[in-house]
Amino acid sequence: xxxxxxxxxxxxxxxxxxxxxxxxxxxxxxxxxxxxxxxxxxxxxxxxxxxxxxxxxxxxxxxxxxxxxxxxxxxxxxxxxxxxxxxxxxxxxxxxxxxxxxxxxxxxxxxxxxxxxxxxxxxxxxxxxxxxxxxxxxxxxxxxxxxxxxxxxxxxxxxxxxxxxx
Amino acid sequence: xxxxxxxxxxxxxxxxxxxxxxxxxxxxxxxxxxxxxxxxxxxxxxxxxxxxxxxxxxxxxxxxxxxxxxxxxxxxxxxxxxxxxxxxxxxxxxxxxxxxxxxxxxxxxxxxxxxxxxxxxxxxxxxxxxxxxxxxxxxxxxxxxxxxxxxxxxxxxxxxxxxxxx
Numbered sequence: 001x002x003x004x005x006x007x008x009x010x011x012x013x014x015x016x017x018x019x020x021x022x023x024x025x026x027x028x029x030x031x032x033x034x035x036x037x038x039x040x041x042x043x044x045x046x047x048x049x050x051x052x053x054x055x056x057x058x059x060x061x062x063x064x065x066x067x068x069x070x071x072x073x074x075x076x077x078x079x080x081x082x083x084x085x086x087x088x089x090x091x092x093x094x095x096x097x098x099x100x101x102x103x104x105x106x107x108x109x110x111x112x113x114x115x116x117x118x119x120x121x122x123x124x125x126x127x128x129x130x131x132x133x134x135x136x137x138x139x140x141x142x143x144x145x146x147x148x149x150x151x152x153x154x155x156x157x158x159x160x161x162x163x164x165x166x
Numbered sequence: 167x168x169x170x171x172x173x174x175x176x177x178x179x180x181x182x183x184x185x186x187x188x189x190x191x192x193x194x195x196x197x198x199x200x201x202x203x204x205x206x207x208x209x210x211x212x213x214x215x216x217x218x219x220x221x222x223x224x225x226x227x228x229x230x231x232x233x234x235x236x237x238x239x240x241x242x243x244x245x246x247x248x249x250x251x252x253x254x255x256x257x258x259x260x261x262x263x264x265x266x267x268x269x270x271x272x273x274x275x276x277x278x279x280x281x282x283x284x285x286x287x288x289x290x291x292x293x294x295x296x297x298x299x300x301x302x303x304x305x306x307x308x309x310x311x312x313x314x315x316x317x318x319x320x321x322x323x324x325x326x327x328x329x330x331x332x
Contacts, residue, residue, distance in 0.1 A: 110276035
């Protein structure tokens, strides 16, 4: 498969700030990347760590719509995530939504996903802002980085498959 | 009227952070303060600068519900604000929602309102986190402080009236 094995995900969490910025160059047109982020059938094929399977329980992609994802491991252990979309999601305007990990209830972040075209490729930039620096540090300490990196590798592979079959 | 003329609103925006914290001690029971924040009929009596009138166009107080407020001046000039509620708003859990000023579209903040009882009074604490330090600085530069201070004075008066008539 023609996936880009050298691509790197940049995860930036500057000390003392309350945000995490996740940047990744993806070897696919912006429209296809947007579909991979917003179509539940595609989303569940790549998001999250490799050892977990993902279910999309709810995905109302519209202003005020709710979403809920569940990650499950091979022993049946589950982790849920949910939130609401702010504004109408769109290719140009991006996707803005709240995010809450149900294992740490009451701690909410605001996510903004922007997809930019760069020479036929797509730069995906996701900014998450947390209610406090402590919440942000807790998210970084949770091991989310390996989950994001593995998810992005799966996304690379999915985008390659979709382009090969189109 | 027995309003507390010496009460002060504390507005904290530490340099380099992307949040604004608004704290105010209110001379009323927590349940009443919660009503003043969540009942549209009461909200429009106090929120915002004194020279503006406020209309609540929409106020769906539930997980995923949307709200929209409009401030109008005496010349008919309008400023709209809208967002969505994240999670079921409650007295103990507080109110978490997104917030967007329509005069600066695409810039969203995440607001968390927590009401704590302190010796029969209520400490209102609202934390707003912005997508960037620049957005936060822009909000501070917009003159929001005088609007917040005037609104809190009107809230003091409203709470005193409600308690006097109950």
